[in-house]
Amino acid sequence: MEALGSGSGRLQPHIGNTLPTTPENVLSVTFAFTCTGKGKVALAFTLNGRDVAAKSPTSTCDGSIFQQSIEVSKPGLISFEGEVTGSDRGSFAYSFYTEKKQLP
Numbered sequence: 305m306e307a308l309g310s311g312s313g314r315l316q317p318h319i320g321n322t323l324p325t326t327p328e329n330v331l332s333v334t335f336a337f338t339c340t341g342k343g344k345v346a347l348a349f350t351l352n353g354r355d356v357a358a359k360s361p362t363s364t365c366d367g368s369i370f371q372q373s374i375e376v377s378k379p380g381l382i383s384f385e386g387e388v389t390g391s392d393r394g395s396f397a398y399s400f401y402t403e404k405k406q407l408p
Contacts, residue, residue, distance in 0.1 A: 308333065310399035315341055315365070315392040320385035323400045326376050331404040333382060335372045339365035341394015345386040347372070352380035365394050373403055 308330075309323045326333060339345055343365045349356040349372065356374055363370040363386075374382060382400065 305334070305401040305403070308400040308402060310397070312397035313395065315339060315343060315345075315388050315394045315396055317388050317392065318385070319345070319388065319396060320383065321398070322381055322383040325379050325381060327402075328379050329406045330376055330379075330402050331406055332376055332402075333374045334401045334403045335374060335382075335384060335398065336401065337363055337370045337372075337384075337386075337396065337398045338367060339363065339394055339396040340367055341365045341391045343388050343390035343392055343394060345388050345396070348385045349374060350381075350383045351376065352378075365391070365396075 311321055345363045347358050
């Protein structure tokens, strides 16, 4: 797996980021997210400005890892946004990875 972008920080009421354009040969991307502090984060995704259904829209901040696969039909922008509820006295980390690549 090749990392395409990542970040981390302290939990805030609103978190998110946009991944620069995916490479041409990438067919799908995995988003991995974890947080601490016992709150919850409601996650939402967009691909080229269109909503992508989340497999589980809420991640509990207990150190477990949430993963979401996003199919990419053509290069574009992938964004995530998170709304924190409950305690925000924790931290978060995320990364986007290539999952599937088109073979030459």
